[in-house]
Amino acid sequence: MSTIYQTLKQDHDRHRKLLSTIADTSGDSKERRTAWDTFYHDVSAHAAAEEETFYSKLIATEDGQPEGRHSVAEHKELDDMMEELNETDFSSPAWLTKFKDLKHRYEHHMEEEEEDVFPAAKKTVGKDGNEKIGAAFEKRKAAEIDLVEEKAEEKLEE
Ligand SMILES: [Fe+2]
Numbered sequence: 001m002s003t004i005y006q007t008l009k010q011d012h013d014r015h016r017k018l019l020s021t022i023a024d025t026s027g028d029s030k031e032r033r034t035a036w037d038t039f040y041h042d043v044s045a046h047a048a049a050e051e052e053t054f055y056s057k058l059i060a061t062e063d064g065q066p067e068g069r070h071s072v073a074e075h076k077e078l079d080d081m082m083e084e085l086n087e088t089d090f091s092s093p094a095w096l097t098k099f100k101d102l103k104h105r106y107e108h109h110m111e112e113e114e115e116d117v118f119p120a121a122k123k124t125v126g127k128d129g130n131e132k133i134g135a136a137f138e139k140r141k142a143a144e145i146d147l148v149e150e151k152a153e154e155k156l157e158e
C-alpha cells in the first residue's frame, strides 16, 4: 500500500503533465476542453480530499498549523481561479493568460507541499498513520470527484 506522500506526489505529477498539455492547446478546441475538464475535476477532488484527510491531521498539531492554514488558503485561491476559467470564453486570449497564471501558482503550491509541508508533516503527523491516511485520501477523493459540479453550483449561489 502507498503512503499518503506517495499518493499525493503521484497526483501532483499527473497534474503537472496536464498543465503542460493544456498550455499547448489553442482556442476553444476539443483538446483544450478535454484536458481542462480532467484537470479541473481531478485537482478539485484532490484538494478537497487532501484537506479532509491530510491537512486536518496536520492542522491539529501545534507545529503544523501555520503550514496547514497556508496551504488551505492557497486551495481557496486556486479554486476561485479555476471557477473563473470555467466562466471565461475558451477561445479568448484571456483564457490562456489566466490559465498561465493558474499554472504558475499551482506548480508553486505543489512544490511547496512536496519540499516543505511533507517533510515537516512526516515528523508531526507521524510515520505510522501514513498508509492509513493514504487509503482514506483515495476513498475521499473518489467521493469528491462526484461532488465537484454540485459544490461549484453551490458556490455560485452564495
Ligand atoms: Fe494542495
Ligand SMILES: [Fe+2]
Pocket: 008, 012, 046, 050, 110, 113
Ligand atoms: Fe496536493
